[in-house]
Amino acid sequence: MTDDGQLDLGLPSPPVPKPAAAPRKPPPEPAPDLPVARVQVDTGLAHLDRPFDYLVPATLHEAAVPGCRVKVRFAGRQTDGFLLERVAQSEHEGTLAPLAKVVSSEPVLAPEVLDLARAVVDRWAGTVGDVLRLAIPPRHARAEAAGRLEAADAELPALDPDAWPTIGGGASYLAALRDGRSARAVRSVLPTELPAEVVAHAVLAALHAGRGSIVCVPDASDLARWDSAFTEVLGRGRHVVLSAAQGPAARYRAFLAASRGDVQVVLGTRAAAWAPVRDLGLVAVWDDGDDLLAEPRAPYPHSREVLLTRAHEQEAGVLLAGHARSAEAQALVASGWCVDLSADDPVRRAAWVRPEVTDGSSHGSAPARLPAEVFAAIRGAEGAVLVQVPRRGYRASLSCQACREPARCSACAGPLVQLASKAQLVCRWCATPAPDWTCPHCGSPRLRAPVVGQLRTAEEYARAFADHEITTSGGDSVLTDVEPGHRIVLATPGAEPHVAGGYAVIVLMDTWLALGRDDVRVTEEAHRRWFNALALAAPGGRAIAVGDPGSLQALVRADPVGLAHRELEMRRETHLPPFGRLATVEAVPEVLGPLAERDWTPNTEVLGPVAADPRDPTVQRLVLRAPRSEGPALSAALREVVAERSAAKQTSVRVQVDPLTF
Template sequence: MQRPIARVLPMLPLPHLDREFDYLIPAELDEQAQPGVRVRVRFAGRLVDGYLVDRAETSEREGKLGWLDRVVSPVQVLTPEISRLVDAVAERYAGTRADVLRLAIPPRHARIESENREPVDPPVIAAPDVSAWSTYTLGRALCEALGEGKAARAVWQAVPGEEWPRRCAELAAQVAVTGRGALIVVPDQRDLDRVANACNEIIGGGTVSVLSAGLGPAQRYRRWLAALRGHARVVVGTRSAMFAPVHNLGLVVVWDDGDDLHAEPRSPYPHVRDVAIQRAHLSGAAFVSAGFARTCESQLLVESGWAQEVVAPRAEVRAHAPRIVALADSEAALVRDPAARAARLPAIAFAAARDALARDEPVLVQVPRRGYVPALACQDCRAPLRCRVCAGPMEMVSEDGRQAFRCRWCATRVGAPKCDACGSGRIRAQVVGARRTAEELGRAFPGVPVLTSGGEAVLASVQQRKSLVVCTPGAEPVADAGYGAALLLDGWALLGRADLRVSEDALRKWMLACTLVKPASAGGMVVVVADSGIPVVQALIRWDPAGFADVELRQREEVGFPPAVKMIAIDGDSTAVADFVAHGDMPQGTDVLGPVPLPAGARMPVQGAGADPEDVERVLLRTGRRSGAALAGEVRKVQAVRSAQKGAGPVRVQVDPLHIG
């Protein structure tokens, strides 16, 4: 037998066991035990799952070796490309390869593996029409580079109203013509459906595989295998598709990289954009970060010269954009009181909606918060109303046409809440949700149908007729011919959060809504209920996401926040965090910030038995980008040492966390 030693990576969660172990291969498993297959091995007296990473002639381990117990499946699911990517992601995010592999490879279904094993002849794909890319500077050059098999890298800024799913499909088709594969990752199911339809129309349904977490396990594994076996030339999916085994990968496209859904909530918390960049680099594939808005991370790719920006001339942008207006200073003073209906819908917004409805066109109304009245306060002293059982925030709900009060944490109901601070029974709304807004608009525009989209009931599209569509950010349905107007209410609620990315996130959400509105030449108008003097509002009015991202990046550099620096958050109880910092020999120039309480809204890390959930804090490790890999490597080493020594409690490690506070 040639190379009788199997090097196996066991699927164990402990960082100090994140390495290969050598096993002898029985003669009867010689043919099946190939690199990339799933195996079972005995480890510390019990059988565990693992992946056969490589085979070798000899072992460096002294002593007797155990035997490979069995080959679970002969399908080589861990391809060399995905194996290299898993290694790179684990290093980048200071995690374990076992955690990354759980994200990368779906669970096995034996019945599905027996289907469609035979190779298929690649279909003939016609070259797509890419004339629409002439709208953009370097747009045609990008298409030509993809058609020639070059590893082009671009940050594409789509013009307002762009049929972006079709543009993404054209890029994928341009690569598929050359015989290489393409991967397109989008944030949610609605975007996925639109891109999949465009790819099926342009490329052909037999060569497109659609992956999403919403598929059943069997169906997802079937489509994943179609990509692995080369039956699908193009893979379109949500976050879970970022590791899809696309055969001969030639292009990776990430749409709207600023969406929170692109951030994996499970360890080691990789972001789709960063995984795509790593994958394009390792595979020699092209990379395109696309969207209407622009994140600081994409701006950094342009400024560093790693990617070229593909943007439209200002004349084209103005031709496609709706007219966008904001409140003057005098009007902005009114919206400080969100309980006043007139302030929530100022005269300019009311007029824009009325004119669009008069033309029998739908009007989009974006409200930052869902629900009825999700936050209440005392009318007299302005103190927030709190539950007397758990001190959670109180909200007003509407049930069968009647209003009721309940706690948002423990659901305790109260007949007539009173302020704990002053005892007043007079209540005011701090924030008005989408459902209450729909009621108010129904009274303000009698006879006009009012539709809602958000939460569990998200509309994909609406008919091109007179109606008011109230939605939360990200749940905006598409109107076939575009909305006549859009009202972006309660801008203060989006901009008032204590978060590093609050302005970037607000601009992205507003722009996504504006792109659904008709151009100004066709009467399209957007009213944003926010002070016109705020820089992010000015960027929206000018439709200048690149300029805003540049300014935002300069500010991040001044204060030392990602992506201008590398930052790693260590979360856990005070003893565990102190123990972690004490074990580390961080690179020179690393700043240790904290400990501080977890930022509002951050998920609590998993703690040991008996730990106090209130004794959770965060330490931030910050260094320059050139030292980022060294810092991540040291953090990974500390994790392994503490794991082997059974350190003073678990911690959660997040590299460049999305929300710092």
């Protein structure tokens, strides 16, 4: 019918012709030689963590070099990848997709770094893609196009055979590095020595053999001091600084300097452990027990273990140096893989300041937080005073004054804290304010602070020592250096600033609190921080530790090696790393249930599951403990679980092998 009601007898409209399909592009002409590229595609999926073959077009023949960055078509979109190698033919029976683009012909993935990445994947149950994101910094085009570094000083400084005068066997170790041998040692550094210079002399010995070095320090704030010392010992232009804290251009420029062979020495934080140094002759780590050397991103490798793996694969020397000593370093000595380079007992004890230990009590009175010995020492100090406080913040823990029950948040049951003077109470977990708190157990509104931070302690010291300048360091305000003078520096562990000439007095506050954490490494970690603080004392300085004398004997005897030996024996008895392999798996309860029943290795113990985080009861943790000999099999089984869940598009699980804490 038409609009006016008449019958429409017209013929139907002819069909609209479909547009002709665009002619298919002919496949590109393959490269004349080695036309197949093996590419590690950054898929982010564990079950696809393997190389894929692509065709190298003739137009990209010159640009597509092994180790360069490329883009390929994967799952319908362009994806980043690294060209691993070029081969004559592929095992794939179908038609190969061509490389979409060569991002840059700069070979940034060295073969030895690829081998290291695969070893790390096998050890930490990760993926090659995750490891390469740690190893290779993002590209910076302007840095890549910039010229090469300035040439180094013409003549390499002479090696001083007496560079380590306090250490028996030190000259033999340096001579072995100078001769190109893979000497391995754990070195105890005395407070009278400059750590950067100690390590720099070992690097210089390796340079005399024509071999390169990688040196890792935990904290980026120390790099300026180490950079200056390396320039003084090695000469200008022989090393670069590589750290994730650098800007993108500076970091990539330093990476390229090592990759291109412009320098043979890389100094940096954990990012430097992956540097593509040519002819690697020495890997060195300062203070290897510091948790800053543990990578917080998957697969969570530790820089010490990464560098030890490199040393084994590339036949390089090893130097683990520090004021304190980790159980892992002591295990290398006990196994005979590393030699122990320590000063004789009289030299060691004379070099360390011997702390006086007090529990804070006087003539039978109750213990005081600021004992009389501390007051007297600070009053008589002729120089700067360092006070190490184990917690940052203001009042870091609160409880009821009447019944001593912990003060908890009414919303999530988290701990209440006070962040500053006259600030209202807030929950540490959910940040909910609690302005009108009363104890739910006894009804009292009064609070006490069993644990106070460095800010509250600073107020107490300011009232007690009005004639001193009070300086704080910790949290978001960490100082690297302070001027000498009539001042008191209150710092949290690891945030102690340096002062020229050293501190006249060092006070270790609340040592009981540092030893009270629920952690298998608590004794080792607390003593590491204390030894590092005592090493900042001036010659002839004084130290006071507030705590239990029986718990601080390693400090009194200046014996970090003996403490490491005892910690190692404890690990042996409990089958903890380095004697066993430990892995944690975190996921929701319905996922962990079947994993707890899974067959892992013949002797794997399954512990848990337990709550992974009290703030989030929906996430639980499973702990797997296996003998060291079954470590590779356990890691392979964990990788298989992750890949299975990835292929099935199921909820992911978080896997961590040998975590520092669990």
